[in-house]
Amino acid sequence: DTGVSQDPRHKITKRGQNVTFRCDPISEHNRLYWYRQTLGQGPEFLTYFQNEAQLEKSRLLSDRFSAERPKGSFSTLEIQRTEQGDSAMYLCASSGTGGEVSYEQYFGPGTRLTVT
Amino acid sequence: GEDVEQSLFLSVREGDSSVINCTYTDSSSTYLYWYKQEPGAGLQLLTYIFSNMDMKQDQRLTVLLNKKDKHLSLRIADTQTGDSAIYFCAVKAAGNKLTFGGGTRVLVKP
Numbered sequence: 001d002t003g004v005s006q007d008p009r010h011k012i013t014k015r016g017q018n019v020t021f022r023c024d025p026i027s028e029h030n031r032l033y034w035y036r037q038t039l040g041q042g043p044e045f046l047t048y049f050q051n052e053a054q055l056e057k058s059r060l061l062s063d064r065f066s067a068e069r070p071k072g073s074f075s076t077l078e079i080q081r082t083e084q085g086d087s088a089m090y091l092c093a094s095s096g097t098g099g100e101v102s103y104e105q106y107f108g109p110g111t112r113l114t115v116t
Numbered sequence: 117g118e119d120v121e122q123s124l125f126l127s128v129r130e131g132d133s134s135v136i137n138c139t140y141t142d143s144s145s146t147y148l149y150w151y152k153q154e155p156g157a158g159l160q161l162l163t164y165i166f167s168n169m170d171m172k173q174d175q176r177l178t179v180l181l182n183k184k185d186k187h188l189s190l191r192i193a194d195t196q197t198g199d200s201a202i203y204f205c206a207v208k209a210a211g212n213k214l215t216f217g218g219g220t221r222v223l224v225k226p
Contacts, residue, residue: 004158031212033212033213033214035214040218040219041218041219042120042204042206042216042217042218042219043159043204043214043216044216045213045214045215048211048212048213055212056211056212056213058213091158091159093159103147103164103208104161104164105149105161105214106161107151107158107159107160107161108158109157109158110157110158
């Protein structure tokens with residue numbers, strides 16, 4: 001296992017369509033995070049899971065966004081009725097628990113979403 | 117909420133030292149991070165420092181933390197062309213989320 005993986009890497013969709021992204025964390029990590037990064041900006045936190053429980057959500061996560069982590073392993077992020085403002089890079093990160101390693105968030109390569 | 121600020125751009129000659137600066141607002145920040153992002157890629161964790169430390173050194177990287185001024189810096193010794201990238205400062209306060217600055221684009225000139 002070499003790191004956090006995300007699928008797809010790129011997604012182009014028409015406005016109003018639904019999209020779903022997948023994140024596979026580092027295998028022994030039980031914490032998983034989603035961030036969004038728009039062009040020229042730093043990443044912004046969206047949501048956080050510990051195992052299958054979604055423990056923290058940003059106000060950026062509107063009701064069109066939903067994230068799940070059903071078995072405490074991979075996670076999905078769905079955006080319904082996409083808008084042009086949703087165009088961004090969606091980044092997933094994971095971390096372990098116990099001691100210092102719980103503070104190390106490792107990021108995947110991201111999924112770049114373009115809404116036309 | 118937390119606010120993290122960075123300068124936008126830094127140009128440095130190959131072989132020189134680079135210093136990237138960051139300021140933050142939340143004095144309860146516990147961990148402070150530096151990430152590197154290359155074009156089209158995700159973020160690579162370079163190093164981080166706990167708030168009870170003033171300095172951390174890791175090979176060519178030196179992190180300095182001034183808690184009084186809420187100022188964090190990253191020094192890269194002997195900067196190489198492969199160090200050209202965007203560098204993000206991030207802080208962790210309450211909860212588990214990281215708050216990122218806007219990034220500093222570092223250009224290394226041969």
